[in-house]
Amino acid sequence: MGLVAILDTPEHIATYAVHPAHLEVHKMREELCDDTLAYDLEF
Numbered sequence: 001m002g003l004v005a006i007l008d009t010p011e012h013i014a015t016y017a018v019h020p021a022h023l024e025v026h027k028m029r030e031e032l033c034d035d036t037l038a039y040d041l042e043f
Helices: 012-018 020-032
Strands: none
Touching: 012 020
C-alpha cells in the first residue's frame, strides 16, 4: 500500500492529518499492514 500527499505548505499537514479521507486511509492501513514507513520530503 502506498500513499503520496503533496502539500503546499507545512501548515497543511495539520489539516491533512485530521481530514476524514486521510483518517479512512489510515484506518485501512492499520487493518492491512503490520509496519509503516513514512518519509517527509521538502522541495
